[in-house]
Amino acid sequence: MMKLYDNGVFLLNGTEILEDTGGVQAPLSKEEAAQQTMAYGILQEHNTSGNMENLQIKFDKLTSHDITFVGIIQTARASGLEKFPIPYVLTNCHNSLCAVGGTINEDDHMFGLTCAKKYGGVYVPPHQAVIHQYAREMLAGGGRMILGSDSHTRYGALGTMAMGEGGPELVKQLLNKTYDIKMPGVIGIYLDGEPMKGVGPQDVALAIIGATFGNGYVNNKVMEFVGPGVRKLSADFRIGVDVMTTETTCLSSIWTTDEKIREFYEIHGRSEDYKELNPGACAYYDGMVYVNLSEIKPMIAMPFHPSNVYTIEELNANLKDILHDVEQKALVSLGGAVDYSLQDKVVDGKLYVEQGIIAGCAGGGFENICAAADIIRGKNIGSGAFTFSVYPASTPVYMELVKNGAVADLIGAGTIVKTAFCGPCFGAGDTPANNALSIRHSTRNFPNREGSKLQSGQISSVALMDARSIAATAANQGFLTPATAMDVEYKGQKYHFDQSIYENRVFDSKGAADPSVEIQFGPNIKDWPAMSALPENLILKVVSEIHDPVTTTDELIPSGETSSYRSNPLGLAEFALSRKDPAYVGRAKEVQAAQKAIEADTCPLDALEELKPVMAVIQKDFPEVGRGNIGVGSTIFAVKPGDGSAREQAASCQKVLGGWANIANEYATKRYRSNLINWGMLPFLTEADHEALPFKNGDYLFIPQVRKVIEEKQTVVKAFVAGEGLQEIELKLGEMTDAEREIILKGCLINYYRG
Structure with a gap:
């Protein structure tokens, strides 16, 4: 195979x-x-x-959704934006519902609409299309390149090289810089x-x-x-x-x-x-x-990662062993915070699931939903715990499914057909019951990404499957069934695209900016706090230590209802690592108090009492280190952070809480490492085995002449663990461009563009 x-x-x-x-x-x-x-x-x-x-x-076009575009435009405005230099599409498919926060979501939508008018962009209203479906239908082109602030920015099948990156990379394009x-x-x-x-x-x-x-x-x-x-x-x-x-x-x-x-x-x-x-x-x-x-046979990705794959046939034949393996992996992923078992899902030797969903950029396509309708036609999902929801990826797709009868077939079987929305993919819609198992044709099944809250004792989980096998399972009222086991006549219906749907609702400036337009702000839309330049010497406190094989961006900054605060940097930061390490925010703020004292030209030792013995140890060997040449901040260690979303908030939330660095054995994705750099955070690497680190949570690290290290393009960094004395350790930075080094020196991308 x-x-x-x-x-x-x-x-x-x-x-x-x-x-x-x-x-x-x-x-x-x-x-x-x-x-x-x-x-x-x-x-x-x-x-x-x-x-x-x-x-x-230099990309041909840019696209963002309503979790990311406010921060991107605010950053670009702070850096001198006057007009969108290339087509920039602002879609509204993530915070389409009023989940929390009152007017927050719609305030951001109005911010997006007025910015599209002022700077010459395109605004796609909520429920019209998920970001990637609109890009396929209206933006992609052979030989083009598109940059999007969402990790699933992929239009290669249409001949377009597309990349998903954190918002600061889009800011660079808006300011006529390069990737x-x-x-x-x-x-x-x-x-x-x-x-x-x-x-x-x-x-x-x-x-x-x-x-x-x-x-x-x-x-x-x-x-x-x-x-x-x-x-x-x-x-x-x-x-x-x-x-x-x-x-x-x-x-x-x-x-x-x-x-x-x-x-x-x-x-x-x-x-x-x-x-x-x-x-x-x-x-x-x-x-x-x-x-x-x-x-290739019908597949299933079991919790808690898309790579945890089996054939459905293999899973059904080895239920006990595979479910036990998932439970063992959960001990690592969930840290033992809650009891987790899938054994109760085995009913009469079959795996029973409580929910099926076909949605988003992966599942909500025309052919997927037509096939699902063909499978479930004339059957029903029953009146038990199992529920089935389908989200077409755009209103034009929805309209065609209405016209060809697929929606009627789905609804007649007990399916709920909803509007274009990315919520089920990141925990802002269709959160299952506690201990429930959901099967989804969506993109990710990371821990708690479906919306449950570990800190509240909740856990449900997601397995990824194809729409066809989800529909087959729905036709069997929740008992896991591969589509190949069903005798189905697939109609293979032809798609007809009605462009008037977008013409009637989407605002397209055609690239013409109108500087007279006043941007509409809501009370939750806040500017970025001031960020200091990299100091001459740096003291870091390790405030979180994560030993999972991979740490996702969802664990660094949870998705779901937290995303309603994405336009408020300090408000959103309160949720940082809340599912993985609830004590992180408090620890980081304690350390940040010392840096704030430095910025106010007062004594950091008065703001953080525990820093006094640390400074005493440092000054024994480095007597010149002191007032005027130090910075104090926090860092986290994770084995391999940054898998998953392109959301830059995974880095920026650490930064606004006083983070100066990450330390890792490796970074899961380029985009997360880029996000760290763009927010002025040092992307340190350590070759030490994560189970035998020379430092631990709560330890202080001292990095002398860190500014000189960056200026002289050094890649190996001499650092010290400050205990009873100074224990030397080695950190590495990896390759960095001249621009990336300058961003680190300035303290963040915003400072870099301000000059």
Whole structure:
């Protein structure tokens, strides 16, 4: 079903794989052939540096949603924004409901609308479309590049290289700056065969995630989909696989395009945006994943990660063992905070689930929902605990499903059909009951991402599946069933796009700014607090220590109802690490009091009594360190932080609480490390085993001449643990661009642009 090559490969004529095992005869050298990938060509066209080793990318378009666009625009305004220089689309698909906070959500929407008018952008009202569906329908184009402030910004199936990053990277584009990265590696994803009946895009995606996440095979690389199997997939199917590539931790994706993609653009009235893309006759890839589509079976990603995959057939045959394995993993993920068991889900030897959901950028596509309707037509979900909800990804998709009868089939079976909304994907809608298990065609199933609150003793969990098998389970009233077990006649209905739906509701400035428009603010929309430049010497207190194999951004700053405070930096920061380490905020604030004293030109030792013996130890060996040349802040340690969302709040919340650094064995994604840097936080690395760290939670670290370290472009940092004496340790910074070093020195991106 799946093979990962140990070496790079040459791909000849798009079909022949030639592994580079040494001495291999290929028509081109490795260096020449590497320039024949689709990714190389698109990156070259958008690179402004003149150097393909060190890229400076300018994107064609930008897109954000209502968890991120307020902070992005506020940051850009503080840095001198006058007009959006390229198309910038503000969608409203995350905080569409009034979950908490009164007028907060709609205040942010009105902020977005007035900013779109003032600066020349596009505003998509709530419930019209989820961010990525609107981008597919209205923004993507062959050979283009799009940057979005959401991690699932992936439009490779349509010939667009798209990347999801934290908001500060979009700020750079709004200020006519560039996205600076090393030339990424490119991994070929060779698709062969054809999916069996009942297998959907989520099944293929989960199989690929399961094969590549744990070993980091595609980490921060571009996935390039090639091979004869691509042509066997519809545009919707490809899109469904593509959007889930984020969960492999890749940087971006791109696919070969053909007549099916041309038809997609024609359906959406944009035939001029189609471009045929193929690798050259001899292309070199840094690795290759061979996928036999014919052998993929309905899959399920069990809690608490999209890579925790099994075939549904395998799970049903080994329920006791696999459920026990999930429970053991939960001991790590949940830290023993609550009792967690799935054993009660086994009823008469079958796995029973309480909820099914098809939603968002991954599940809410036209073909997925049509297939679900075909499966459940004439059946019903019963009157038990099981519930079934479907969220079409856009109003045009919803309208077509109404017209072709799919909505009637779903509702007739007991399904609730709702509007375009991302809530089920991040805990702002359809939160299950305590101890319930939900199956979802959505993007993530991290701990508590479905909306339960560990700190309140609540736990429910999510398994990811394809819409088809979710519908099959719904047809069996909650008992887990693969779609391949159902005898179904799939209608394969044709999609018709009604563009007038957007024309009637979406505000599109056509790039024309109107400076006379007054931005509408709500009382919760706050400016960023002032942030200090990097001091000459730095004292850090470790205020949280996380030893999970991977720490997600949802654990660093929980999603769900907390996102209603995303326009209030200090308000949102109160939720930082609240599900993983509830004591974090209090500890960080205690340390921050010392830095605030320094900024007020008063004595930090009076503000933080425990700092006195620490300073005494430091000054024994460094007598020159003291008033006027120190900064005091907090840091956290995590083994591998930053998997998941692109939300920059995972870093900015630490910063506004006085965080100066993270320490990690590695960073899960480039975007999280970039977020740290853009908020002026040092992205330290330690090679020490996480179970034998030279420091612990509560310890103070002293980093002498840290400013000089950054100015002189050093990568190895001498630091000390301040105990009874100073114990020297080594930290590393990894590669940083000149601009990133300057941002760190200035204290954050806002300061950097202010000069």
